[in-house]
Amino acid sequence: MMVAGGVWTEELSMARPPSVFVRELSPDEGQRLRSLSRRHKQFPIRQRAQILLASATAMAAPQIAQALRTDENQVRRVIREFNEDGMASLRPRIGGGQPRKSSDPKIVDAALARPGDLGEPGTRWTLRRLRRYLVRSKTVAAISVEGLRRTLRRAGVTYQRTRTWKSSPDPLFEQKKGWVQAAYRGAEAGTIDGVVVSFDECGPISLRPWPGSCWARAKLTQRTRATYRRLMGVRYLFGAYDVGADRLWGALRAKKDATVVLAFLKDIRRRYPPEVTVYIVMDNLSAHWTPAIRAWAADVSNHVALLPTPTYASWLNRIECHFWAFVELVVNNSDYPDWATFDKAAQFYIRRRNRDHHDPRILQLEARRRIAA
DSSP, X not given: OOEETTEEOOOOOOOOOSSOOOOOOOHHXXXXXXXXXXXXXXXXXXXXXHHHHHHHTTOXXXXXXXXXXXXXXXXXXXXXXXXXXXXXXXXXXXXXXXXXXXXXHHHHHHHHSOGGGGTOSSSSOOHHXXXXXXXXXXXXXXXXXXXXXXXXXXXXXXXOOOOOOOOOOOTTHHXXXXXXXXXXXXXXXXXXXXXXXXXXXEEXXXXXXXXXXXXXXXXXXXXOOOOSOOOSOEEEEEEEEEXXXXXXXXEEXXXXXXXXXXXXXXXXXXXXXXXXXXXXXXXXXXXXXXXXXXHHHHOGGGOEEEEEOOTTOGGGSTHHHHXXXXXXXXXXXXXXXXXXXXXXXHHHHHHHHHHHHHOHHHHXXXXXXXXXX
């Protein structure tokens, strides 16, 4: 393995271990899944998206199940359904009954086309305008507005807001992706001459009542207070995840400028013997790639190599799935009075997470459950 200027420049070619993995994600799919994993209102869809993102970083199904606190069979099911049905698998159709009747493909094609492409004025259809066009063009003999609505709904066509999207302009997208995934596989197999650490920041996090979910008696939903003035500022959780050792650690910081980032990177370096090479995976935030950080990594005496994720592909950073679990279990449904209490809760969660992942009793129970399944 070669390191030039503190940045890993050689791609490792290793076969994936025999397990279930998601197919190769396009940059657009990666961005959509990352957005769903963070912002969607429904927990099952957020979890499904995070499972797929974790699998895209070459994490095996048992690891994903442990990191996201879910069932291994569910992880494999989500991955298998996505490989078969794509993004539609995130919202599986549930329920029995008679299969839906097929819709007229000509009606669906007209609804999905822009009016200008069919010789009509305007940029979008209303149901009444679409109905008039279908009758005038003799696509259908007669149809009501409500009948047209039901026909489109049966075909899975709904009225939606348009959304923006962006793909990665990085010309080295596939090469950087290969570096990162090969580093993960090498760390897990123990074939890499060093350790691989994923680094990123989670935040900003403010002290306020965070919405969430919990168990409660029927019709007695727990309520949280309202806040109008928030005078305690924000914090960022600087997190690091040792891929080979499966260990997470982190610290709260008031800001995330280049000085604070460099100090945390040096803290990562101090956790390992001086002669061990530390490969740090991180995204392309400007504060991560300042001249001072590059010079520190380029110093051969530090034994540090920086692995950048491709542009607009920070979802390839494995620590993202651990941040997702942290937000779900520590931040959501909380109302901490001060930062000291929040920091105590965060460190307690991290310690318990690391202990559970290495507790022989829990590992034995997991092994029994897999055998029974």
